[in-house]
Amino acid sequence: MRIRIYFLRRSKMKRFNKTKTALVIISVLGISAQVNAGGLPEALTGGKVSGEVKTLFINSSYTDANSQAGPLDNNNIGSAAVQLNYDSGDFNGFKASVGIQAGKDFELHDNASEDDSRGTITATTLYKGHLDYNFDESKTKTQIRVGRQSIVSPLLMDSGMYPMRDSWDGVTVTNKDIPNTTVKAAYITKWVKRYGNDSNGSVVQEDKEYDDPLYSVHVKNESIKDLALEAQYMSTKQKGNNGDPGTSTIDGYSTYYTKAEYKLPTAHPVKIGVMHAGAAFDNAAEKDTSLSGINVGTKVKSVGLNVAYTTIDDDNDYPGTLGHVPNFQTFNNVLINDDMFAGTKITSVKVSPDFKVAGLKTDLSYAKFSQSAAGISNSATNLDGASELALDVKYDIPTVKGLSTRIGLAKVDYDLPDASKDSDMDYARVHLNYKF
Numbered sequence: 001m002r003i004r005i006y007f008l009r010r011s012k013m014k015r016f017n018k019t020k021t022a023l024v025i026i027s028v029l030g031i032s033a034q035v036n037a038g039g040l041p042e043a044l045t046g047g048k049v050s051g052e053v054k055t056l057f058i059n060s061s062y063t064d065a066n067s068q069a070g071p072l073d074n075n076n077i078g079s080a081a082v083q084l085n086y087d088s089g090d091f092n093g094f095k096a097s098v099g100i101q102a103g104k105d106f107e108l109h110d111n112a113s114e115d116d117s118r119g120t121i122t123a124t125t126l127y128k129g130h131l132d133y134n135f136d137e138s139k140t141k142t143q144i145r146v147g148r149q150s151i152v153s154p155l156l157m158d159s160g161m162y163p164m165r166d167s168w169d170g171v172t173v174t175n176k177d178i179p180n181t182t183v184k185a186a187y188i189t190k191w192v193k194r195y196g197n198d199s200n201g202s203v204v205q206e207d208k209e210y211d212d213p214l215y216s217v218h219v220k221n222e223s224i225k226d227l228a229l230e231a232q233y234m235s236t237k238q239k240g241n242n243g244d245p246g247t248s249t250i251d252g253y254s255t256y257y258t259k260a261e262y263k264l265p266t267a268h269p270v271k272i273g274v275m276h277a278g279a280a281f282d283n284a285a286e287k288d289t290s291l292s293g294i295n296v297g298t299k300v301k302s303v304g305l306n307v308a309y310t311t312i313d314d315d316n317d318y319p320g321t322l323g324h325v326p327n328f329q330t331f332n333n334v335l336i337n338d339d340m341f342a343g344t345k346i347t348s349v350k351v352s353p354d355f356k357v358a359g360l361k362t363d364l365s366y367a368k369f370s371q372s373a374a375g376i377s378n379s380a381t382n383l384d385g386a387s388e389l390a391l392d393v394k395y396d397i398p399t400v401k402g403l404s405t406r407i408g409l410a411k412v413d414y415d416l417p418d419a420s421k422d423s424d425m426d427y428a429r430v431h432l433n434y435k436f
Contacts, residue, residue: 043091046089047086049085051083051436052082052433053080053436054433055078056162056163057430058078058116058429060072064421067380067381069414076114079105079106079163081163083099085128086099100126101164102124103122105121121162125192127164127166128148129147129148130145141177142177143173145171150168151323154218154321155232155234155257155321155329156216164195165194166192166324168192169192172184173185178221180221181221181223182221183217188213188215190210192207193207204244213236214238216234216235219232230257230258233256237252237282238252242322247318247319247320255277257329259274259329269299273295277329281316289342290313291312296308303351303352305350306352309331309348312342312344312375315342318342332346332367333349336408336410337386341371342379343371344375345369349366349367351365358396361395366387366389369383369386371383390409391408392408404433412426412427
């Protein structure tokens, strides 16, 4: 029997590569049910349906610091997305998951200058479609996942900040045989971006096929009491663009990340963290680069205090986390500004009071940027003297299960050299989400 799966994109039917989606495997299992009908129907009917409704509103003022603020400048947007998921029950170690998402732009912006297209998508996409196999735990604590999936790691992560989200086509293998240790290997053939048929065709919005697949190994270990270790390595030999990392790269590159966090054995709680990351580029015009950071956190009565410092070398921008989440890996306490540009040094402070309200988390942060002349030249971005004051409030509303909100407010001063220019920007972001 020949099996073909097609999908519609931009009014053209295209053959869907069956090696890149678990839907093909699910279809094969469906046919095999003729032979083994004892357990598969029960696995399918015993599955779970879940979903989420996400809404987002963003408003920001105009600033003359256009190159520094980027797409955050002069925003007025609102949008929503609905995600619907189905996760099957277990069938001899196999489980299948399928998820679709549909987004709607509320069209609040009066013109293109007020539009941040990352959050104004009207499209329907298959954002999840994978088959899992969990081995017998008496032999090995290993899971294999094949197909379209979400990945969360320091160097590779799909963004969930906007209502529509990205995902990845590929294979991941997760192993927990070593006590207090998780090892995850990934083989990625496609970055499936959130835009669907609402893409404008740019490098930022178009799906990225990796003809030379992307490889990653991510390790987390907590074997030693109060010490958490994390490391990751990622590499691709892809020619041309890489689908828009935090800062654009051309041709293949490799990047690594290491982090250690230790809770001091003291009566007063203190946690110290250090991290170091770097990248090497195949393109001779792009010099290797690295960054380092330190973080110290404590708690005074019911108030959490956190101080962080990050420095990036002058030679090149750091590519950040692939997947439209550039700041995920650093310690910096910033709400909206990127922190991977060459020659940048960022000092930040975060205060987190506990108001003793169930489900409420509040962070007040301040970050100050400096940047070397060489870094400004190499990055073509000037953040020297910039600062950000931000309030980030998250609240799980107790009266309605699954309902939550998040409000982010920021005041940014980009400290432009020309005093006649407007360096300031006010920014507000409101999320309202409902999980079911």
